[in-house]
Amino acid sequence: MTVNEMVRDAVLAGTGLPIPGPDGHVEVPAASERLQNLVELARTVCGQPVTAINIITEDLQYQAATAGLEPYLCTREDSMCAVGFLSGEPTVLEDASLDPRYRENPYVDGRRGSVRFYASIPLVTDDGFVLGTLCAGARETGRLSGEQLRGLEILAAQIVDVLQLEHRARRLADALAEAERSNTLLAEFAGRISHDLRNPLTSILGFVELGEMDAEAGDDARLPEYLGIVGRTGRRMLAMVEDVLAFATIGGDLQPAAVSLADLVGDVIADLATAVEESGASVDSGELLFTADPVQTRVLLQNLIHNALAYSRPGVPPVVHITGHRGDDGAVLRVIDNGKGIASADRERVLDPLVRLDRQGDPPGSGLGLATCARIAAAAGGRLDLGPAPETGTIVTIHLGPGS
The missing domain is CATH 3.30.565.10 (Histidine kinase-like ATPase, C-terminal domain)
Incomplete structure (x- = not known):
């Protein structure tokens, strides 16, 4: 499945992963224990000194978890993993400096690093979208056995599952927080409605009682005044009820x-x-x-x-x-x-x-x-x-x- 690169950030946002803000900065949360365990396990499986989980946006690469180095941020143009990750296929190089796609990369030619051994496994979701890569690297040349490569592919699939699971957990936590907030607002709303309707109802009942008392005494001179007050108060209450009903239907x-x-x-x-x-x-x-x-x-x-x-x-x-x-x-x-x-x-x-x-x-x-x-x-x-x-x-x- 080919994804238009112009919409990468929008798709990544839908996964709950961080994307660049207006100033290009990415707020990357600390690696979760699950992701950190998986990236450490990847280093053990491949026997290389450095492994990382890289997330690639339209413009940037950032690291969700690392083993053997501090997480860093770089442009997508400088990223080694961005070169071929959209193919969805693993890349394994014994010496990246000999590959024309990588030998002038700043992490290979000495400007930022001197990577020689390099392996990159794309992180592919079930619908075919490539989030980034699980990569491994070293300053010395090296190789991966077939079993090691298969182990990294299994770990890459597990990383995708963890990323999606953590996204669902965050969404659930947000939904629960919103439900609690809605319940609080509903209770406050009910209290305000009760207060705002109780006062005019009390006024209406009071003037009805006055009218009844005057009628029993044979004096109905003020009855039109009472009815006028009751009518005005009732219309205000009706307007409030209509406003509340209109508010309740907004957005439906x-x-x-x-x-x-x-x-x-x-x-x-x-x-x-x-x-x-x-x-x-x-x-x-x-x-x-x-x-x-x-x-x-x-x-x-x-x-x-x-x-x-x-x-x-x-x-x-x-x-x-x-x-x-x-x-x-x-x-x-x-x-x-x-x-x-x-x-x-x-x-x-x-x-x-x-x-x-x-x-x-x-x-x-x-x-x-x-x-x-x-x-x-x-x-x-x-x-x-x-x-x-x-x-x-x-x-x-x-x-x-x-x-x-």
């Missing part, structure tokens, strides 16, 4: 399609025309074509623009800029306003459901707007970040994930 059925940022913002401004006009707001948008669920992305932008209008500074007309560009992980949208802003200590918790800031002059709300936006971004495989605007206000950055 994504329908990706081509989306124009400018068109989407234009639709949102039309929906919020009254609020925009009453606040004297200025809203502008850049252009970006990307792939996303248009309905949920529209909900996201509508919530963010509405927040920018609702949480403006007194006497300062809201100004909202929406921009979009392509990032390393897909489409990136930014909503920048000149409003009250969000204190750094509050930026993480306001993304949780039903969390509202207790600030003077803030309008009433369900506390689900930003949580809904964060959930939409997560459902798209991305995330939502909050930060301060350069002078005052908030910058909301939405990463929509690689599929956008």
Whole structure:
């Protein structure tokens, strides 16, 4: 199976192995005990002084475990193992300096090393993807017997199994941690819902009792007032329930399609025309074509623009800029306003459901707007970040994930 080398890092990321960050640096974890035992066993089997498990990305080679040398990082261009590893076949050289493929390699010609004996066994997954190699080397010439070569091939297969097993274990641990976090959030969510619904229900029951008492006394003069309060309170409760139900369904059925940022913002401004006009707001948008669920992305932008209008500074007309560009992980949208802003200590918790800031002059709300936006971004495989605007206000950055 031939794998396009331009997508090597994406495939490696799917295996859970480290890949280069934006600066080219690779965060390589300490070798696991299983991998370290296997690479030590490989050194014993082949009788050579140095063995290593090399992972090869699109640009780099790094070592997941070594025996006989300290792990090192090198470019793929300098890597000996990168020369022929994609063939999936072992390479065994008695003297690498005599092979035209290797004699000018910096690890052979003396610039970085003077390797003579060299053996490389590709690490091939069940679907044919080559992760890297199990290699052995020495400064002196040497040979491998057929049994030694077969032993290294068996160990290479075991290394692939261990790498995949450790990846599954990490994913399971992450899933368990996420489940614990979700359970905690669910308990907090239930507590907030209970609190937010108990108060209006108590108010409704209180005014119903007052109405009943007045009716028994033959005095119904204040009954319309009581009914008005009950009606307004009931409608607020209904709005909260509808917000909670909408929040619960976010991300359940994504329908990706081509989306124009400018068109989407234009639709949102039309929906919020009254609020925009009453606040004297200025809203502008850049252009970006990307792939996303248009309905949920529209909900996201509508919530963010509405927040920018609702949480403006007194006497300062809201100004909202929406921009979009392509990032390393897909489409990136930014909503920048000149409003009250969000204190750094509050930026993480306001993304949780039903969390509202207790600030003077803030309008009433369900506390689900930003949580809904964060959930939409997560459902798209991305995330939502909050930060301060350069002078005052908030910058909301939405990463929509690689599929956008």
